[in-house]
Amino acid sequence: MTDDDPTCRIGGRAATRSEAIEAAAAVLRDSVCPLILCAEIDVAGTEAAVALARALGGIVDHVQSPAALRDLGVMRDAGWIVTSPLQARARADLVLLVGPGLDAAWPDLAERLALDAPPPLAAAGARRVLRLCPGAGARDGAQDEDTIRSTPAELPGLLATLRALVAGRRVTPAAPERAALAAWAEALRAARYGVVVWSAATLDALAIEMLCGLIDALNETTRFAGLPLAPGGGAAAAMQAAGWEAGFPLPVGFGRFHPEHDPLRLGADRLIGSGEADAVLWIGTDPGSAAAPHLEDAALIALVPEAEVQAASGAAVAIAIGRPGIDHDAVQWRAELGALAPVVASARSAAPSVAEILRALARAAAPAAEAVSC
């Protein structure tokens, strides 16, 4: 694939990459409030997205930022105690899995945390795994002493009960699960190194706050830590990279030149729903998917893998990109490491990275700003 191949589309017509970049830059130049919305992104792409938004006076957000901000919101309101997946695997003699959707958030969870094996670094031999509200359903399915089923809406109440029992307080009126929870409270207190696993994709902020409070209380006498699972689409990496590039997590906006972080005002849902964003630069895959916003009037620029360019029919401009870690080397969040890590391309191709396209857009759309951006 070369730059002259018609891998891109302008208004539905085949176009070369340089034509598409010029057309996209024109859209961005004419935009009063451009929004860069990431659905699949790596570290370099995020760095370039922040630089482009800075140059344009625009906003960067990620489709998973509402979930990521539920975790971050609890952290920055009250703080938390967390651990790494490697510590959970190596040390946890008790693992409390909370909420539905953990397997969806991390399909390799059970294998990577070796839930059915004893922790190799723990003094005591065995590992116990407790499951609280593991499915979306109510109290159907198998109940046993290590599983308590409920609806997600009931979860904060159950956690409040558990927290009270751990703290040795009287709980009235007695919830139906009280006896089971009382036994769990004993088990939590007796654990040497306990780990609570959750995913903000399926828990609300109240449940997360209750969990962090529970972990805090348990650390009065023993060791406990949370393992919040990272949201998908590269959001964890994007939040970190935005942190060092802009000083804030996403969403971050540059409408007043200096970076601002205001999830209510700058969140993609509001900017698109209100029509405030008049151009949306979508990065990732399938802008027609359920995760993607429904655009009324805003012009859409879609940066998608080449195979999806043609399907991006609603886009004013569609530009083919490589997939991070597949078409090109990347730095991504790796759940099993609990860290940003290098990922070597698994099927290297000539497709340009998101970062390359965003830098080209910055040069074309805001040449003066690009020259001094860093």
Added chain:
Amino acid sequence: MLTRLAGGHVIDPAHGTDAVGDLWFEDGHIIADPGADPGAGIGSDRTPDVTFDATGCVVMAGGVDIHSHIAGANVNTSRLLLPDQRGADGGFDSAPDAAAIGRLYAQMGFTTVVEPAIPPHVALQAQRELAAIPYIDKAILAVLGNGDYELGLLRDGEGTAALANFAGRMLAGARALGVKVINPGGAAAFRENVRSFGLDDEVPSYGVSSRAIFTAMQQAVVALGVPHPVHLHCNNLGMPGNVETALATIEAAGDLRLHLAHLQFYAYGKEGPRGFSSAALRLVEALATRPNVTADVGQVMFGQTVTVSCDTLRQFNARGQAHPRKSVIMDGEGNGGGIVPYRYSRRSFFNAVQWAAGLELFLLAPDPWRMFFTTDHPNGAPFTAYPDLFALLMDRDLRAQWIETVPKEAMSVCTLPSIAREYTLVEIATMTRAAAARLLGLADRGHLGPAARADIAVYRPQADRAAMFRHASMVFKDGRLIVRDGIALPEARAARGRALAVQAPYDAAIDRHLGDWYERVYGVSHAAFDVPDFAVGLADPFEAVPCQP
């Protein structure tokens, strides 16, 4: 391009220079005055392509900061934890973003900064963040000594060669400049629910003491020939009476080199009405008899900041003092981290004693070659407070004004009011340039002799010394002008500097041992944490620093 920096007052303690003269540089390095070159003869026909007038200005090598938390998962978490602490300069109160770090350091005339606390498992993020910092060179120190693998080596009596081999492999993977040890054994013990950890306490599962860990690491670093000595964060940070820990640590170092980080946080006695006093004098006296031991101060300055540390045990215990009241504790392999926001108050007796103890370490230490300038950014104060601190060290009248503003009771448990010493510019240049580069083993910086890197800071003297040091008149990095009239030049921002990485040797057999151990314990490859060039995001991101076996 041949450049002449003309007529400045050149202060270069490494060469004993303290006189008005010209400085010449070419292709990024300082060269001998071509007119004074005996081979070329007087009246050499080499004329500079460009001349900068430094008349009336002070000329020093670019500043070298040996200990400043500017990158990594813990620093970045402090950004995410404290979105409300951004000042006009991009984060004055806590952790500035990467671009602001480079700009603010460059404007102060600093051209090399070491991030001293990166656990190897999060080295990639740190290196990536360093690469995003413009203008200056950087480096990380790799935190070792709390990991289960190395504690197993020590428990099993594997000896110095095995530990050195492990350390060499970790340094190579993380691309680090040296070894940091933080509350040795403390983080590991905290994972086993230990809540206080002193020099001779043992990590329960391993039966290995803090003393045994750091002295073994000293020997390993010597065996590797890493130029920078073990950079140690002692036990019992911040606790009343912890001067005893520091004194015992200095003794335990034996004859091997050791660097004590942010010594101010260990300069506390239990004297006085509140059982808290400065014991800086005792530390200075102990250091005087131990030429193998160096220290940096970790000065406290008043204001809001955030404490960022891999000492998870200490940070967990400090949560109750958080301001605002929130904190993050992260267990990890090795050390993990703790982030606790904190406000040093001028009205606080305890904070005033801390402030005074730091100044005492500076002012009582006889040798600026062994006492280094730091605030342990951001733990004692943000690095942006450096200019105010220079001014305090150089002006006893200014100190007297500050002393008037702090609790009198605090001044009764320290000696600060009686100290008349004022730092000279030569001493400032020694502490922040010549000695710092020498401690890190960087022969090509910290001085202005031929072959040195043309990293140069030019300051215009003024009555307000803080203003003088906050906004350098000119700064050159590798011979390129990056700051003019106190403002970092946007067009020079594309220069990102490089990260300094020591070339430590190791036996490849360690990869098999580590590979087996990681697979069994963590279920992943130890090599997954290595930092390859491509992942840093810059062309040619590292500069090799040789070992000295």
